[in-house]
Amino acid sequence: MNAPVAQLEKPIALQAKDFKSDYKPVWCPGCGDYSVLSAITKALALLDLRPENVAVVSGIGCSSRIPAYTTCYGFHGVHGRALPAATGLKVARPDLTVLVASGDGDGYSIGGNHFLHACRRNVDLTYIVMDNHVYGMTKGQPSPTTEPDWSSKLAPGGTGLREFHPLVIALASGANFIARAFSGDPNGCAALIAEAVRHPGFSFIEVLSPCVTFRPEQRGWKDAVHPAPVAFTDDPGRAARRIMTDDGFNIGVLYKGNRPAYAAPASKGGSVEDLDKAFQL
Amino acid sequence: MKAKPKPSGQYADFMARAYTIELEATERYAQFAEQLETHNNREVAQLFRKLADIEALHAKRILEEMKWPSMPALPPAYAWDGVEGPETAPFDSLHYLMQPWHALEIALRCELEAQRYYEGIAASAAPRPVRAAAREMAAEEAEHVSLIRQWMQRVPQPKADWDADPDPPGVNG
Numbered sequence: 001m002n003a004p005v006a007q008l009e010k011p012i013a014l015q016a017k018d019f020k021s022d023y024k025p026v027w028c029p030g031c032g033d034y035s036v037l038s039a040i041t042k043a044l045a046l047l048d049l050r051p052e053n054v055a056v057v058s059g060i061g062c063s064s065r066i067p068a069y070t071t072c073y074g075f076h077g078v079h080g081r082a083l084p085a086a087t088g089l090k091v092a093r094p095d096l097t098v099l100v101a102s103g104d105g106d107g108y109s110i111g112g113n114h115f116l117h118a119c120r121r122n123v124d125l126t127y128i129v130m131d132n133h134v135y136g137m138t139k140g141q142p143s144p145t146t147e148p149d150w151s152s153k154l155a156p157g158g159t160g161l162r163e164f165h166p167l168v169i170a171l172a173s174g175a176n177f178i179a180r181a182f183s184g185d186p187n188g189c190a191a192l193i194a195e196a197v198r199h200p201g202f203s204f205i206e207v208l209s210p211c212v213t214f215r216p217e218q219r220g221w222k223d224a225v226h227p228a229p230v231a232f233t234d235d236p237g238r239a240a241r242r243i244m245t246d247d248g249f250n251i252g253v254l255y256k257g258n259r260p261a262y263a264a265p266a267s268k269g270g271s272v273e274d275l276d277k278a279f280q281l
Numbered sequence: 282m283k284a285k286p287k288p289s290g291q292y293a294d295f296m297a298r299a300y301t302i303e304l305e306a307t308e309r310y311a312q313f314a315e316q317l318e319t320h321n322n323r324e325v326a327q328l329f330r331k332l333a334d335i336e337a338l339h340a341k342r343i344l345e346e347m348k349w350p351s352m353p354a355l356p357p358a359y360a361w362d363g364v365e366g367p368e369t370a371p372f373d374s375l376h377y378l379m380q381p382w383h384a385l386e387i388a389l390r391c392e393l394e395a396q397r398y399y400e401g402i403a404a405s406a407a408p409r410p411v412r413a414a415a416r417e418m419a420a421e422e423a424e425h426v427s428l429i430r431q432w433m434q435r436v437p438q439p440k441a442d443w444d445a446d447p448d449p450p451g452v453n454g
């Protein structure tokens with residue numbers, strides 16, 4: 001028997017598993033990114049979204065594989081260029097919820113400049129960076145967030161270079177929401193992602209996501225992380241002091257700003273042919 | 282037949298927690314099975330699949346006992362002592378060369394944690410029906426501990442160099 005029309009019209013609430021595609025992740029066993037994928041799908045279910053209303057955009061690297069593992073629209077783009085692609089998409093299709101996935105190499109080195117300007121533009125995006133302080137996909141080179149004294153065959157004695165501080169950079173550049181999460185807490189991470197999506201403007205979540213292959217010592221992160229001792233602030237000065245002086249393992253929302261999200265000027269309409277004409281030399 | 286505690290708000294909340302514990306454990310074991318299937322460690326993948334099925338059965342039993350048709354799609358994340366439920370294996374417990382004994386060792390730790398969790402509630406000042414149910418669950422977990430210990434005796438213990446790989450993924454390995 002057919003279901004009554006009223007029942008058919010009411011969309012069925014989706015579960016986290018409905019946001020997972022049939023493609024099986026190929027990360028190393030024990031990788032933190034599995035839990036981030038789980039957190040993203042839980043967050044989307046929590047937000048009562050539907051896959052056809054969400055786009056996941058990424059660059060290159062282990063973490064950037066995420067779009068293929070979801071049932072949402074996905075764009076696995078160019079190294080470091082996830083944010084420009086996502087910005088274009090969100091401006092053209094403000095009705096979509098756009099998540100951007102990246103890693104510490106893709107997001108802070110190759111795409112470092114785009115990171116600054118995405119924060120400054122404050123387009124309504126949620127930027128999830130899985131930070132494991134190493135280039136995992138290319139076999140363990142130091143990344144911008146690698147500790148200066150981390151010694152390996154590829155960087156004997158360490159790089160001696162001071163680490164990049166993504167949260168402070170995000171704050172200084174104008175990000176409207178800043179949080180730190182831990183992949184070992186997928187439920188907590190899901191809640192933070194959902195909160196970031198709900199907050200208008202550019203939301204940045206740094207997810208500590210251990211690389212068990214090249215940085216096995218990061219298994220110790222689960223003992224180091226702890227909830228942020230104080231509630232978030234909307235005062236950038238106070239947030240800067242807190243973020244600059246914390247131990248790097250404070251988990252939670254650290255800053256929530258009040259800047260209005262970028263709104264694209266209303267489109268004048270026009271056909272694709274009109275657009276083509278504008279680009280003709 | 283054993284008399285069941287009279288359902289109350291706190292009892293239902295306790296059972297919802299118990300259900301969430303089983304559900305989280307099921308999801309994690311299934312995730313582990315998937316990871317090891319991808320990495321062609323089929324024997325351990327199969328074992329994790331079996332553990333996931335066992336935990337799923339426990340979850341189903343709770344639903345049946347409570348006469349709940351289903352739980353919300355995303356049960357609320359409770360404030361566990363750790364970041365996840367007491368029976369959930371840590372996400373980073375895997376190694377691509379691990380053997381069945383290692384998987385059982387993980388399961389043993391999880392069952393022991395769950396047993397301790399329920400024993401704690403049974404010894405607490407919680408309402409009597411909750412304490413009674415917690416005692417029952419602690420006893421069940423103790424039975425699982427003993428079953429896993431027996432299971433571990435039937436699988437070979439790994440050699441000292443079980444994780445030696447002549448072509449390791451890490452250049453520092």
